[in-house]
Amino acid sequence: MDFGFSEEDEGFRAEARTWLAANADPVTDRRTWERTLGRSGWIGIGWPESGYGNRSATLTQQVVWAEEYARSPAPPRSGHIGENLLAPTLITHGTDEQKSRFLPPIAAGEELWCQGYSEPGAGSDLAGVRTVAVREGEGYRISGQKIWTSLAHEADWCFVLARTDPGSRRHHGLSFLLVPMDQPGRIEVRPIRQMTGTSDFNEVFFDGAYARVEHVVGGEGQGWRVAMSLLGFERGVSTLAQQIGFAEELAAVVQAAVHSGAVQDPVVRSRLVRQWAELRTMRRHALRTLGGSADPGAPSVAKLLWAGWHQRLGELAMQVRGAAATVGPSDWSPSAPYELDAGQHLFLFSRADTIYGGSDQVQRTIIAERVLGLPREPKGAV
Template identity: 85%
Template sequence: MDFGFGAEDEVFRGEVREWLAGHVDGAQDRRVWERTLGKSGWIGLGWPEGGYGNRTATLTQQVVWAEEYARSGAPARSGHIGEKLLAPTLLAHGSDEQKARFLPPVAAGEELWCQGYSEPGAGSDLAGVRTRATRVEDGTYRISGQKIWTSLAHEADWCFVLARTDPESRRHHGLSFLLVPMDQPGRIEVRPIRQMTGTSEFNEVFFDGAHARAEHVVGGEGRGWQVAMSLLGFERGVSTLAQQVGFAEELTRVVQAAARTGAVSDPVVRALLVRQWAELRTMRWNALRTLGGSGDAGASSVAKLLWAGWHQRLGELAMLVRGAEATVGPGDWSPSSPYELDALQHLFLFSRADTVYGGSDQIQRTIIAERVLGLPREPKGVV
């Protein structure tokens, strides 16, 4: 494919850089930052025009925005689940009323979302969800069950929940995709999960008779599996290129650490660093090829396999080049703050999960084998 940036894209790049330079400094509160983005129309660049309060941009301009945002040092987004996952799903499957109700607050940065998919017994095997939603006399649904690894649930206003609305159904049948308000004291409990990095981005969420309105079922009752699979297809797109900008910055820090400690003089270490650089360039071109529409049905699974393994190896390399100092934190230990991590230590620990979350490596390989290569389906119950 011929993917390049034209003159209009470069004009747009200048506008983006100027705006970010004037707003990033001092941006601390992530919720306030979302509203700042929304006021200038930067949320929802890939959506069509529809009176939702968003700007529209070409595909190449969306890439420009994503890359410049990553380079600017702007705060991590807390609204990306609503913008990148919920919104495309509503545009594809939602009713006009659902789009009118939910898209403008997302575009304004006013309502934040989380994703209620994984459960303790149904992570990568999403069809095994046990959370139930029962229709009651007033026309609403009552939801009971547990979700886990729910990113940003402690901050979210809403959650899109995959639940079983047909109690007699099995696997991917009888599921529905419901939009559930999180402000339901006594009916929804959020418990942060403390990670070995010391942070708590993920949560357990318990639903005890939480309600959802009947008109907030997306795609119709019983079509949750189709809607959920459609949403997963939106997870990896332009944002992958922004992710790679962050990867490049991490690789630069690893190279700098290798130069500082003298590890770069080791030919094996040099070869590993060059390999990381070359693979990152390959991932970029693969992502651009996929955006151009020439990727196959398993392109997102291939991309996930590539970057997850790459990022894990980078974390391991970050520890290798630092030697013994990698085991010592940057601050003094205290009972109230057991340890601190520097950026490369955080990279190493957090990247251990890369090959598990968002669909494990085993699941991605199964998707490629069955849906792309046409190999026989894996027998159920075989380890």
């Protein structure tokens, strides 16, 4: 793909940059910020359909918005799961009633979503779902547990992959359900404290939680097809915005190397240059595959590229600072909470990069089976 920005794109960039400069505030409450974005039509510009309160934008303009947002002081998004994952899935598989009910509140920043996929004991094996949904009248009663659920503590709704056919195995008999989170006594959210001291992920327990029958997307028993379609939306324009953040982190590591004198070490210099070159390569790969690739392994290649790269950057962030990287702030006391600096947070959080969003092992299996045509990996007894 010969990727470039037109004069119209640059005008769109100027509009986006001006709006962000006037409105972005890093300390704004995240839910309030979502509504601010929604009122100005900045949510859902990448949807293949407009008219739900969002503005339309070309693919290159979506890239422009994502990059300008990443460069701005705007707070992290809380609505990206609904906007970038659920909404395109509803547009592809949902009924007109489902689109009319759920897309406008997402575009307005009024309803936040989380993803109920991963389960304890299943790892990245999405077909190992054990959460069950039993038909009851005009709906389903859901029982089971999900884990590593991002933003569940803030979400109004959760899209849940559950087994609606009790005799089914693996990817058969699954359904994709839209479940309201405000069900006291039926849904419990427990934050998971990470090495960084933060709690971005959660455990979610469903004890007879209710979902209406008209909130099954794609039809009962078609959950696997819908879930796989959703995962195809997980990596796209947002990857380029992610790389803006990566570039800023790399610049900070380079600055730390200069400050500590580690840059004088030829091995360190070589690693810094390699990180820079690999980041440029990732950008070219993302741009080349952005317009739609016939290669079914492209998303898996992208995940393998950035996950390993980011982990190596975290390790390098510690190496260039030497022993100073292992200690806390000078004013720390036992009575005060331990605060990580940016480099320490980068190192600890990046340990998870090769696991979340589809582990490296799973991505390699996808490439081997779907691209290279190698024999399928043997499955254990189910």
